[in-house]
Amino acid sequence: MSPVHYVALSVILFVIGGVGVLVRRNAIVVFMCIELMLNACNLAFVAFARMHGNLDGQVIAFFVMVVAAAEVVVGLAILMAIYRARRSASVDDASLLKY
Amino acid sequence: MTTLTGTVLADAARAQALTAVPATGALKLSWLLLAFPLFGAAVLLLGGRRTDRWGHLLGCAAPVAAFGYGVTAFFTLLGDRDRSQDQHLYSWIPVAHFQVSVGLLVDPLSICFVLLITGVGSLIIIYSVGYMWHDSDRRRFFGYMNLFVAAMLLLVLADNYLVLYVGWEGVGLASYLLIGFWQFRSSAAVAAKKAFVVNRVGDAGLTIAIFLMFAEFGTTSLTGVFGGVRSAGSGVATALGFLLLLGACGKSAQVPLQSWLLDAMEGPTPVSALIHAATMVTAGVYLLVRSNPILALAPDARMAVAIVGTVTLLFGGIIACAKDDIKRSLAGSTISQIGYMTLGAGLGPEGYVFAIALLLSHGFFKAGLFLGAGSVIHGMDDEQDMRRYGGLARFLPVTYVTFGLAYLGISGIPPFSEFFTKDPIIDGDFTEHGTGGWVLGICALIGAGLTAFYMTRMLLMTWHGRRRWAEGAHPHESPPVMTGPMILLAIGSVGAGAFLIINDRLQGFLAPVVGVPPVPHGLFSTAGIVALVLALAGIGLGWVMYGRVPVPATAPRGSFPVVAARKDLYGDAFNESVVMRPGQWLTRLSVYFDNRDIDGLVNTIAAAVGGTSGRLRRIQTGFVRSYALSMLFGAAVLVALLLAVRL
Numbered sequence: 001m002s003p004v005h006y007v008a009l010s011v012i013l014f015v016i017g018g019v020g021v022l023v024r025r026n027a028i029v030v031f032m033c034i035e036l037m038l039n040a041c042n043l044a045f046v047a048f049a050r051m052h053g054n055l056d057g058q059v060i061a062f063f064v065m066v067v068a069a070a071e072v073v074v075g076l077a078i079l080m081a082i083y084r085a086r087r088s089a090s091v092d093d094a095s096l097l098k099y
Numbered sequence: 100m101t102t103l104t105g106t107v108l109a110d111a112a113r114a115q116a117l118t119a120v121p122a123t124g125a126l127k128l129s130w131l132l133l134a135f136p137l138f139g140a141a142v143l144l145l146g147g148r149r150t151d152r153w154g155h156l157l158g159c160a161a162p163v164a165a166f167g168y169g170v171t172a173f174f175t176l177l178g179d180r181d182r183s184q185d186q187h188l189y190s191w192i193p194v195a196h197f198q199v200s201v202g203l204l205v206d207p208l209s210i211c212f213v214l215l216i217t218g219v220g221s222l223i224i225i226y227s228v229g230y231m232w233h234d235s236d237r238r239r240f241f242g243y244m245n246l247f248v249a250a251m252l253l254l255v256l257a258d259n260y261l262v263l264y265v266g267w268e269g270v271g272l273a274s275y276l277l278i279g280f281w282q283f284r285s286s287a288a289v290a291a292k293k294a295f296v297v298n299r300v301g302d303a304g305l306t307i308a309i310f311l312m313f314a315e316f317g318t319t320s321l322t323g324v325f326g327g328v329r330s331a332g333s334g335v336a337t338a339l340g341f342l343l344l345l346g347a348c349g350k351s352a353q354v355p356l357q358s359w360l361l362d363a364m365e366g367p368t369p370v371s372a373l374i375h376a377a378t379m380v381t382a383g384v385y386l387l388v389r390s391n392p393i394l395a396l397a398p399d400a401r402m403a404v405a406i407v408g409t410v411t412l413l414f415g416g417i418i419a420c421a422k423d424d425i426k427r428s429l430a431g432s433t434i435s436q437i438g439y440m441t442l443g444a445g446l447g448p449e450g451y452v453f454a455i456a457l458l459l460s461h462g463f464f465k466a467g468l469f470l471g472a473g474s475v476i477h478g479m480d481d482e483q484d485m486r487r488y489g490g491l492a493r494f495l496p497v498t499y500v501t502f503g504l505a506y507l508g509i510s511g512i513p514p515f516s517e518f519f520t521k522d523p524i525i526d527g528d529f530t531e532h533g534t535g536g537w538v539l540g541i542c543a544l545i546g547a548g549l550t551a552f553y554m555t556r557m558l559l560m561t562w563h564g565r566r567r568w569a570e571g572a573h574p575h576e577s578p579p580v581m582t583g584p585m586i587l588l589a590i591g592s593v594g595a596g597a598f599l600i601i602n603d604r605l606q607g608f609l610a611p612v613v614g615v616p617p618v619p620h621g622l623f624s625t626a627g628i629v630a631l632v633l634a635l636a637g638i639g640l641g642w643v644m645y646g647r648v649p650v651p652a653t654a655p656r657g658s659f660p661v662v663a664a665r666k667d668l669y670g671d672a673f674n675e676s677v678v679m680r681p682g683q684w685l686t687r688l689s690v691y692f693d694n695r696d697i698d699g700l701v702n703t704i705a706a707a708v709g710g711t712s713g714r715l716r717r718i719q720t721g722f723v724r725s726y727a728l729s730m731l732f733g734a735a736v737l738v739a740l741l742l743a744v745r746l
Contacts, residue, residue, distance in 0.1 A: 098722075
């Protein structure tokens with residue numbers, strides 16, 4: 001089995017996610033893009049695990065999912081708090097923490 | 100060469116004598132000597148106002164009790180005179196190779212000092228009951244006096260240089276407290292501070308000497324040090340000798356550290372008597388005589404000791420000739436007499452015993468003179484200027500007679516004290532130290548003339564001639580509690596010298612500790628006769644200048660030497676220009692350097708960091724997407740690097 005297609009898909013997803021993080025202003029979309037990048041990584045892990053015939057990559061994929069879930073919980077909570085305070089979910093507006 | 104062998108033999112004999120045996124019998128209780136005055140001081144200083152009513156009685160009882168025990172110990176020791184008894188009290192610093200034990204060494208030398216300190220000290224303290232009667236702070240005064248006596252006893256009884264140092268500093272503390280006893284007078288406060296600071300200079304010498312002992316011999320006990328110094332070579336012995344001399348200079352007010360003693364007259368008169376006769380200034384002489392095995396191996400240091408003593412005896416004598424304040428004149432006299440003792444210590448085995456004899460007899464007549472002066476000051480409403488005295492003999496007869504006897508004691512007239520104790524020291528100069536000894540001896544002879552002159556001047560200005568009193572002065576004799584001690588001291592000052600010297604009594608008693616003079620002294624040596632002639636000339640000159648012609652009530656302007664002597668021979672001016680001003684310049688220079696260079700460097704670094712970070716913080720834009728971009732770049736660079744390394 002050749003992992004080329006899987007890796008290519010993973011790269012495409014990762015780039016889409018990365019560009020999304022850099023160019024989108026809406027925090028929720030940024031979040032979704034981060035999830036996309038994480039899942040692109042998961043895909044690569046799983047593909048290589050399958051290629052090598054062991055479970056290491058799959059186990060790591062589970063870890064990544066758990067961490068991603070936890071991250072979303074904390075991140076969305078912060079997002080809610082910011083939205084309530086500023087009536088905006090734009091990441092460019094939340095720029096008080098600076099020089 | 101023969102003298103060298105003689106010295107070595109004497110050393111060997113001394114080494115044998117110094118192996119102290121553990122104390123037995125009555126001497127087992129020698130800690131009582133310290134305990135009595137310490138107890139007195141503790142009760143009086145901690146007891147508060149409750150002890151006001153009977154405080155002075157306890158203050159007198161404690162040193163008298165110590166004296167009683169001292170006499171017992173003296174007779175016990177007299178029974179077996181070749182031995183010195185060491186009483187181990189407790190282990191003070193037990194650290195691996197450094198063991199310091201607190202012990203009391205009762206030997207002929209220390210018991211002499213114990214009797215002087217407690218005996219003369221008790222008389223002075225009893226006298227203070229009368230002198231300080233009207234002082235509201237009397238209790239504190241007696242507490243300090245007891246502390247003084249206790250510290251001095253610890254100093255002379257210590258069997259260890261470190262314990263000696265505790266007593267040494269205790270004496271410094273007590274003198275500070277007593278000189279500044281009337282601290283509401285700013286002159287007294289300044290004098291106390293000066294005494295303390297000048298003493299610190301000398302203390303530095305003793306401190307370094309103790310460091311050196313520990314570094315070289317690993318012990319500070321007297322026996323250990325004296326044993327170690329023999330095998331250590333002359334370099335160490337010479338260094339130790341000079342350092343101990345520096346220490347002695349501070350405590351004993353020797354040139355160049357003499358300036359504090361003249362100002363120390365700011366204290367109450369009994370304090371002056373105690374400092375000058377029984378405690379404090381004798382400590383330096385004790386240190387030198389006690390360290391005689393070190394000096395024996397360091398001829399250079401001994402020469403320096405002799406030179407310091409000679410310079411000091413002339414210095415003090417000249418000052419004493421010109422002072423109009425009776426106490427300051429006596430202070431000059433003390434400096435001069437201590438100079439003689441130091442000179443005696445510088446002569447080696449030739450002089451030790453006479454230095455101690457002079458010290459003991461000086462204790463009597465100087466205490467007598469000071470107490471007499473105190474009695475006059477007391478009767479004349481605190482007037483201290485001798486030009487305002489005159490013709491007092493009729494009004495204070497007892498004081499006059501005791502003062503006169505002490506005068507005979509100090510003037511060097513046979514058969515009174517100083518004739519016996521000072522002349523052997525003068526004579527010894529001509530036999531020790533070669534040609535230099537002749538110079539020292541001639542200076543010491545001049546000093547003998549000076550002594551007689553200034554004492555005659557003091558006697559005539561105070562007691563004879565016409566009255567020059569201030570308006571409303573009513574001189575009156577002091578109460579018996581003051582005259583009693585003066586009478587006892589007068590007896591001592593008349594007889595002490597003859598008692599100690601005739602039949603070589605003191606010499607035989609002290610021989611195990613300080614050795615025997617190699618050349619026995621006759622009572623009338625050539626130098627002694629010349630000294631006597633000079634003393635008589637001094638008395639004659641004194642009478643011509645102050646007895647035959649009336650003394651003016653205001654001081655005449657005086658020639659250059661008189662003005663110089665009135666200003667303590669510019670001792671203070673010397674200290675000020677050589678030590679104080681350069682010190683101030685150094686301070687200012689370092690403050691300037693600190694402000695400009697040290698602070699400048701620190702401030703420059705701080706400014707550089709501040710400026711850089713002020714620019715760097717502009718990177719923190721708060722723009723989240725630019726952070727994300729930099730993270731992406733970072734990750735890309737990291738991956739690129741990893742790949743580069745792998746390939």
